[in-house]
Amino acid sequence: MLVQKFCREALVWQALRHKYILPLIGIDRNSFSSYCLVSPWMKHGTILKYLREHRPHANPDKLILQIAEGLGYLHSKNIVHGDLRGANILVSDDESIRLADFGLSSICEADSTAGILRRSSDRAGSARWFAPELIIPTEFGCEQFARTTASDVYAFGCVCLELHTGKPPFSDVSEEMVVVLKVRDGERPARPSTMSDGLWAVVTAAWAQKFQYRPGIQTIITILSEEL
Template sequence: MVAVKRIRSFTSNAHRARLQFLREALVWQGLNHRFILPLIGIDRETFADSFCMVSPWMKQGTVLKYLETHGRTEVDRLLLEIAQGLEYLHSRHIVHGDLRGANILVSDDGHGCLADFGLSTIISEEISELLTSSSNRAGSVRWFAPELISPADFGCAKFARTPASDVYAYACLYTGRPPFADVTPETAVMFQVIRGERPQQPANMSEQLWRLVSAVWAPAPGTRPTVGDILALFPTPS
């Protein structure tokens, strides 16, 4: 059983969609880590007019579905695994760019795997023009770091996904719900983040872990811990 990700495009943006497909495939094909969903290959036959990316079928679904079904007893282990996958990406100068619960799948043996590299960025001057998609503001605003919402207000020259914005989004996973889940519309969420407001501390989260999460949500990107720092302080799963 496999999953097939089909490129969908309309005549007006077919070229842009093809480039986006190539970016994602080129980033994804070079990744090899236990906690990252593997790319099996490219399919040109299932849909005559489309290229498709093929990956293993993950019958457990997303981490959100998994926790809903199995409870939160394994949440610390899953968060640790995702941090390890994210550290691997950053060590290869790759920013995930769209880290959220819907883009984390759970393998058949219950391990978390990072997936969906459609908004990933390569941090490399030599190939940045070819492979990065930093100017593309797609993604879930609820998971955006403040500098992605208003770059100039937070010391950034332009909109750019970075390891620091990945780490900010990673900290949002700890709350167990989408950030500001009770706030609508998303523009209201954007204003709250810019003002320095953050999701509330979950009732079952320790003070030590909450201090770590709060540090990762720092407004200035340069002051946030790296994912390596987070791993060094990560509590041992019970």
């Protein structure tokens, strides 16, 4: 099972070519006791670390647009990221972002009834970035747990919050189960004081309770290109 998961991740990753996607250099089976995927070293680390160390000069909104463009590329290739959050976004030497950690990614299939791309998966990942339909699928119009482009868009809204606060969604709530119940009931984190009206409008749209009402990532890119 672990070998299959590793091969799946490698196959998805090796085909990706985009300036905001972390490239795969190759596979190493000699340095450690198991197979490893090898990518370039990112000296700035995660985007959260980069922003902590470079505030107030770093511009989170510029990075947010780059994240949207990287996610847009994945969706254009029929790939759902599946675990989009600050810890899985790196900053390169030229101080632009690289989307990373495609362990929950997969080629997905079109769902003609929902008008989205979808894939089934286990429930690995962080619940704080989960869209409502990932919490109780049948309550929100899904037959089963499935990560989709729409759930990626919800997570993108959470990433926007992270970059402006330096904290995960509902950082004031210690228990993840309480967070899950809040999201199920339609509650969302408060607006950060540093976030513009235009970006907050995008975030609230991305957080729509029903996945059918969330904008596609290409629509978000168009809006952000004009707003930011």
